[in-house]
Amino acid sequence: MKSTAEEIASLWREQMKRGYLKLAILFVLTKNPSHGYRMVKDIQGFTLGLLTPTVGAVYPALNELEKDKLVKGMWKEKGKKKVKVYEITRKGREVFRKAVEKHLNLVSATQNMILKELETLGIIKKNEPSPRIYMQAVKLLLLNEKAGKDEKIEALEKLKDGCHQLKEALNTMIENIEKRIDDLQSSHKNTDNNAQHIIANCK
Structure with a gap:
């Protein structure tokens, strides 16, 4: 039985979500033990519902992370029962940062591919600078709780600038799309008029 395009795309999405689970766990633990x-x-x-892991998926991932010494677990009393609380190790923080950097490189490459296609369609201009708001937002999230006030303010200012750039870029893109639509409609209208003129001359 052949899978539909929608089914294949959904399968890929689920595979990517499973791949991000360990990264998401490390991110959560950079904030607090849990x-x-x-x-x-x-x-x-944190993922706004994009990742919805089950406990049955989280614990095997935690076991693998602990085996790789990226996290360490400690049994603690919680009321009348014990729970295993995990915290990220120094090695885990380093791996997390490296993984995020590699992910950003992949995002950047994908973004460039999409931008080139948009250039071909005339939606954006060639070599038009694109806002790096996504990367700035991620870097802001990566700031350690111990980061200084000035460092946090600087990160927020850069993110704000990125948002303004994104707003301007989207407005420009909308204008170009509208122009492209008008051009296509005008071209189609002219083609219809020419066809009608030819038909009229043939009568």
Whole structure:
């Protein structure tokens, strides 16, 4: 039985989400130590519902991360029961940062590919600078809680500038799209008029 394009795309999406689970766990632990059940909720919150892991998926991932010494777990009393609380190690923080950098490089390459296609369609101009708001937002999230006030303000200012650039770029893109639509409609109208003129002359 052949899969539809929608089914294949959905499968790829699920595979990518599973690949991001370990990265999401490390991100959550850069903020505070946590246990599996809490991580599930935190990951859903931080990713705005894009990742919705189950406890059954989180704990095997935690075991692998602990085996690689990227996190370490400690049993702690919580009421009348014990829970295993995990915290990220120094090696885990380094791996997390490296993984994010590689991901940003991949995003940048994909973005450039899309921008070139938009240039071909006349939606954006060649070599037009694109806002790096996504990368700036990620770098802001990566700031350690111990980062100084000035460093945080600088990161927020850069993110704000990126938002302004994004707004301007989107407005320009909308104008170019509208112009492209008008050109196509005018071209189609002229073609119809020419066809009618030819038909009239043939009568």
